[in-house]
Amino acid sequence: MRTLEFDPNAWTLTLLDQTRLPRETIFVVCRSVEDVAHAIRSMQVRGAPAIGVAAAYAMALAARASSGDLIGDLEKAADVLGATRPTAVNLQWALDRVLAHARSGANAASVLALANDMADEDVAVNRRIGAFGLDLVPEGANVLTHCNAGALATVDYGTALGVVRAAHASGRGIHVYVDETRPFLQGARLTTWELQQAGVPLTLITDNMAGHFMYRRKVDLVVVGADRIAANGDVANKIGTYSLAVLAHEHAIPFYVAAPISTIDLSIPSGHAIPIEERSSGEVTHIQGVTIAPEGVEAAHPAFDVTPARYVAAIITERGVLRAPYTESLAKAVQAVDQLVA
Amino acid sequence: MRTLEFDPNAWTLTLLDQTRLPRETIFVVCRSVEDVAHAIRSMQVRGAPAIGVAAAYAMALAARASSGDLIGDLEKAADVLGATRPTAVNLQWALDRVLAHARSGANAASVLALANDMADEDVAVNRRIGAFGLDLVPEGANVLTHCNAGALATVDYGTALGVVRAAHASGRGIHVYVDETRPFLQGARLTTWELQQAGVPLTLITDNMAGHFMYRRKVDLVVVGADRIAANGDVANKIGTYSLAVLAHEHAIPFYVAAPISTIDLSIPSGHAIPIEERSSGEVTHIQGVTIAPEGVEAAHPAFDVTPARYVAAIITERGVLRAPYTESLAKAVQAVDQLVA
Numbered sequence: 059m060r061t062l063e064f065d066p067n068a069w070t071l072t073l074l075d076q077t078r079l080p081r082e083t084i085f086v087v088c089r090s091v092e093d094v095a096h097a098i099r100s101m102q103v104r105g106a107p108a109i110g111v112a113a114a115y116a117m118a119l120a121a122r123a124s125s126g127d128l129i130g131d132l133e134k135a136a137d138v139l140g141a142t143r144p145t146a147v148n149l150q151w152a153l154d155r156v157l158a159h160a161r162s163g164a165n166a167a168s169v170l171a172l173a174n175d176m177a178d179e180d181v182a183v184n185r186r187i188g189a190f191g192l193d194l195v196p197e198g199a200n201v202l203t204h205c206n207a208g209a210l211a212t213v214d215y216g217t218a219l220g221v222v223r224a225a226h227a228s229g230r231g232i233h234v235y236v237d238e239t240r241p242f243l244q245g246a247r248l249t250t251w252e253l254q255q256a257g258v259p260l261t262l263i264t265d266n267m268a269g270h271f272m273y274r275r276k277v278d279l280v281v282v283g284a285d286r287i288a289a290n291g292d293v294a295n296k297i298g299t300y301s302l303a304v305l306a307h308e309h310a311i312p313f314y315v316a317a318p319i320s321t322i323d324l325s326i327p328s329g330h331a332i333p334i335e336e337r338s339s340g341e342v343t344h345i346q347g348v349t350i351a352p353e354g355v356e357a358a359h360p361a362f363d364v365t366p367a368r369y370v371a372a373i374i375t376e377r378g379v380l381r382a383p384y385t386e387s388l389a390k391a392v393q394a395v396d397q398l399v400a
Numbered sequence: 401m402r403t404l405e406f407d408p409n410a411w412t413l414t415l416l417d418q419t420r421l422p423r424e425t426i427f428v429v430c431r432s433v434e435d436v437a438h439a440i441r442s443m444q445v446r447g448a449p450a451i452g453v454a455a456a457y458a459m460a461l462a463a464r465a466s467s468g469d470l471i472g473d474l475e476k477a478a479d480v481l482g483a484t485r486p487t488a489v490n491l492q493w494a495l496d497r498v499l500a501h502a503r504s505g506a507n508a509a510s511v512l513a514l515a516n517d518m519a520d521e522d523v524a525v526n527r528r529i530g531a532f533g534l535d536l537v538p539e540g541a542n543v544l545t546h547c548n549a550g551a552l553a554t555v556d557y558g559t560a561l562g563v564v565r566a567a568h569a570s571g572r573g574i575h576v577y578v579d580e581t582r583p584f585l586q587g588a589r590l591t592t593w594e595l596q597q598a599g600v601p602l603t604l605i606t607d608n609m610a611g612h613f614m615y616r617r618k619v620d621l622v623v624v625g626a627d628r629i630a631a632n633g634d635v636a637n638k639i640g641t642y643s644l645a646v647l648a649h650e651h652a653i654p655f656y657v658a659a660p661i662s663t664i665d666l667s668i669p670s671g672h673a674i675p676i677e678e679r680s681s682g683e684v685t686h687i688q689g690v691t692i693a694p695e696g697v698e699a700a701h702p703a704f705d706v707t708p709a710r711y712v713a714a715i716i717t718e719r720g721v722l723r724a725p726y727t728e729s730l731a732k733a734v735q736a737v738d739q740l741v742a
Contacts, residue, residue, distance in 0.1 A: 080694040204608075238684070238692070240582060240606040246685070246692045254694055262699040264582040264684060266546075266607040266640025270705040273642060298608025300615060301647055308646050342580070342606060343588070348688045350580070351588045352422040352596055357604040363612040 060214045061108050064115050069122055071115045073103045076210055080251040091116045091135045098142040105211020106285045106321060107180050110148035113139045114173035117156040121166035132160050144333040145294055145362045146285040147323045177213045183318045184215040186376040191221030191316055195230055199278040202235040202268060205296035206244040207283025208252045217316040218281045219252060226258045234260045235271060239296060241342045265298050272309040280306045284317035291367030291384025292329025297360055303369035312371035319375050319395045322388050329364035337361045402556045403450050406457050411464055413457045415445045418552055422593040433458045433477045440484040447553020448627045448663060449522050452490035455481045456515035459498040463508035474502050486675040487636055487704045488627040489665045519555045525660045526557040528718035533563030533658055537572055541620040544577040544610060547638035548586040549625025550594045559658040560623045561594060568600045576602045577613060581638060583684045607640050614651040622648045626659035633709030633726025634671025639702055645711035654713035661717050661737045664730050671706035679703045
């Protein structure tokens with residue numbers, strides 16, 4: 059199944075619980091906005107594109123539950139959903155899109171139809187990202203990735219892992235180094251699981267091994283996803299991305315970001331203005347329920363970091379591969395999409 | 401107690417089991433060379449200086465167990481102990497020192513006396529490292545450290561944490577960012593525990609957060625230990641050290657290595673020749689007994705990496721703070737110690 063699926067008969071959104079993978083394949087059934095908000099907050103569903111689409115479906119649930127003031131109820135729902143995770147802009151993008159639709163006259167069925175369209179679009183967008191990214195992956199390449207920007211972070215296929223899937227499917231004979239991605243272990247738990255199922259050869263490494271393998275010339279390129287891209291090309295993504303980008307730069311290894319146009323936030327001039335979510339220190343001091351630090355130790359947990367545009371070799375989108383100067387290339391790509399939508 | 405203590409009445413070496421900290425304070429009692437070799441292999445005792453002294457005590461146990469051919473039996477014991485962990489040179493240095501002593505006429509009691517001297521020397525050396533390192537720590541500094549180069553990695557006081565202890569004791573008002581240090585979590589489990597007991601303010605971070613905090617100007621200096629330093633100043637240390645050194649360089653943050661002269665291996669011209677121990681992939685795919693990756697996933701586990709000398713701002717030793725060109729400063733420092741010993 060897809061990472062998230064809506065049942066139009068039962069009016070329920072079913073999510074694959076990503077906090078339990080790979081040990082257990084458990085599904086979460088959401089019946090209300092609050093159910094979906096909880097699933098996003100607790101990272102049962104995560105990844106910028108996936109939470110955007112989950113939020114759109116939550117808006118359909120809100121529309122269905124509305125007893126009269128549809129716009130007012132949807133605005134309230136958007137406030138709840140928008141507050142769940144501050145860094146990924148796709149969430150706000152999805153909510154704004156549903157609200158705009160609602161204001162032009164809508165009902166629960168039409169909001170659901172829009173959410174379904176957004177889910178299908180996401181898969182199509184990812185396949186285009188994969189196709190464009192393919193040109194950047196040499197024969198026999200060793201690709202390093204961080205976190206999970208795969209099918210599990212989207213509706214299906216993935217962004218960074220979309221590029222990996224496309225390269226693998228076209229017989230490039232690639233191998234992937236998967237950063238485990240502490241503290242939440244998206245790499246160790248989710249990316250390995252996806253790549254294993256797709257038959258892509260991989261090696262799991264701890265995050266702090268990346269430099270070592272780059273120094274030994276074992277890495278040909280890095281590709282990661284993004285949670286928000288500022289107008290100047292600065293990229294917010296999972297904590298640890300910035301360190302990787304610096305290491306790649308030091309070793310003259312291209313560092314690519316794969317993300318849909320909806321991740322680009324032209325309202326924000328640079329990465330300095332991107333809000334960085336601080337999560338619980340307990341997610342650092344405990345791993346899968348096991349305590350790893352002494353009682354009373356303080357831990358920091360910025361969930362994301364910002365990679366300045368100068369470290370980014372290219373941004374792979376569904377509208378093509380964008381390069382510096384990003385202020386121009388990003389604005390042009392966003393405008394092209396706006397024209398298509400309008 | 402010290403990290404390791406020898407009981408001259410029972411002829412036993414007692415070690416604080418570092419695989420169980422901080423959850424349990426358990427002691428391992430070693431009665432034979434094989435007991436000590438097992439403790440080193442399984443990392444119940446770890447840290448280059450600590451395993452050197454543990455090996456010296458194991459040689460005393462071998463001497464005591466010898467039924468006649470003392471030199472032959474000590475050579476056999478040295479072979480077993482020397483094969484336990486290939487990267488740290490202090491182990492071989494300690495074994496060579498005991499063998500040289502034995503060849504000049506020795507018995508079990510005199511080997512034990514030598515091991516006791518080496519243990520006491522280690523503490524004195526660390527205090528001198530701390531005193532020299534103090535000059536490099538500004539008032540109110542935020543210090544970042546990796547792994548555990550503390551009392552637990554030595555007989556007492558520590559090398560990198562010796563510098564931290566000295567700065568804290570002299571009222572510099574420092575704060576320490578502690579890298580958790582996957583996969584073995586020496587930072588999360590051991591360094592936090594030591595610093596907490598010493599009352600040094602600390603924040604635990606995952607390894608991949610270091611770049612983020614450097615970018616935000618939260619880190620004033622990095623200080624780490626070393627397992628082997630080549631003649632040109634290249635430093636082998638816990639996996640992840642190299643990434644930190646590159647990040648520190650990018651942010652113009654001084655990167656210091658604190659280590660005794662016994663860590664310097666002039667027989668090796670550069671880091672390329674330092675053997676890097678490969679440990680079990682199970683130490684990556686499991687954390688404290690909990691599986692974090694799907695069944696059948698391959699994981700890499702180089703236990704150390706090499707930091708080229710050009711990233712090292714200074715090497716803090718018991719003979720002073722050594723700086724580039726290291727080929728000259730290291731040779732001079734080693735020669736000075738050889739003259740003292742001779």
